[in-house]
Amino acid sequence: MTGDLSLHIIISIFRITTAIVISLGIGIPIGLWLGLSKRADAVLSPVTYILYPIPKVAFLPLFMMLFGLGNSSKIILIISIIVFQIILTVRDGVKEIPTEYYYSVKTLGLNRWQIYRNMVIPAVFPKIISALRVSIGVSIATLFFSENFATTYGIGYFIMNCWVMVDYIQMFAGILAMSIMGIVIFKAIDLMERKLCPWI
Amino acid sequence: MINVRDLGVNYGNELALNNIDLDIPGNRTCAIIGPSGCGKTTLLYTIAGLLKPSAGKVLINDEEVQGARRETGVILQNGGLFPWKTVWDNVSLGLKVRKFDKSAINQKVAAILEELGILEHRNKYPTQLSAGQKQRVAIARALVLEPDLLLMDEASSALDAINRELIQNLILKLYKKNPITMVLVTHSIEEAVFLGQTIVIMKQAKINHKINNPYFGDEDIRSKSDYYNVCREVRELLRGEDEEQ
């Protein structure tokens, strides 16, 4: 018996949202740093370019060895996909801030922290939201893949298990639930955009 | 008040300003006019402390300008308003970082928005405003800090003819009510003659002429022939430069 579908969905949503939150927490500061410091950009961006295009699913066995079979390795796998997208988006967003905004904050007398708060963060925020939207699709696909290994929870596990058990009705219910999960995540991002970027 | 001494500014190898000398007395207005690319914005931004000179210096009240000065208000070419802040938040930002208390901020911002006729738009974002309204917000954002020097880069060039005259009238009215030193950059002869007590004519990184404008300050000047005489004089000086080439 695979258990209650809603439980599996909740676990999958937990894994994905944890991964998103951690990715933002890591990606935004690094992206800001790369965008504002030429030296950091020169040193670290090539590293990002090397890591970014590697298909991260190839790392799942490695992550399971390093971080255990539980939630951590699955969450870290998703982070390893989203975080680069966030870093590069934030970095480019910072570089694209028009010079006139820098002149504005200078003439108004803002200090470093006030510049971050009033100019840099709001200028890159809409771009972060777009980066999130783009990476959600890949994240769900990766989650589905990772939930086929070493777990008995998650929507990926649920669907594959129903398939093996020849329980097609449950299997289709799982697929439907997964697309609803996608809608919910996208709607949550839309809501976040409307709340946090009301000027758009 | 402003003394520009032997000023030079480069962008890489390109010389944008060369041997500029200019004195602007306190509480007077100075219009800088010249063709596009002659270095007007560069001169204004160097006076603002936003660009560093590669030669010479700018003195304001006998002190060398080393960076943005607190008492200098700047209106950037496209206003430089933050699209993510409402009219109110754009205008109050400078007061907030100067640590005014909340009631003082509310009172000052409301007063300046009222004076410029944009109080009703206080909760709008810049994208929801017309070009003329945006320019008023930019003016309010600079004036609310009560600067002793106001620098304006093409304050009215983005506007249609009617709004352009309205903004020019507004600037003159504000100046007459509270005369502070004003330096405005423009490529419009009419604007230079309407708003400049002194008119400085630039050409390719240099100042070529300085003329006094005795008719400055008359709001109805546009309907008088003296105005057109000064305009003609400026036009001939600007054109004369072309013929020398």
Ligand SMILES: Nc1ncnc2c1ncn2[C@@H]1O[C@H](COP(=O)(O)OP(=O)(O)O)[C@@H](O)[C@H]1O
């Ligand atoms: N950021 C910049 N980098 C390189 N060259 C610049 C830059 N800004 C202006 N210039 C050059 O300096 C000259 C003067 O520019 P500017 O002061 O903007 O002229 P104006 O405001 O009179 O139109 C122009 O030839 C322009 O191409």
Ligand SMILES: [Mg+2]
């Ligand atoms: Mg210019």
